[in-house]
Amino acid sequence: MEQKECLKCKGTEFVEGTDFMPVKTSYMSMKGANEIFTFCLNCGEVDSIRIENTTLFKKNR
16 A cells, blocks of 8 residues: 655655544434545644545435
């Protein structure tokens, strides 16, 4: 696997974390999917954001 380098501080250690509120299909929806952030452990710069479970959104199209 290719080693990433932070664009801001040139750090090479990245971790994943999630936000408190899930992304929902609509305002009143009870179901949601977590956002997964990959960020630099040194400075906190976010490298990527992805949605954990996209099947919730495919059903509502």
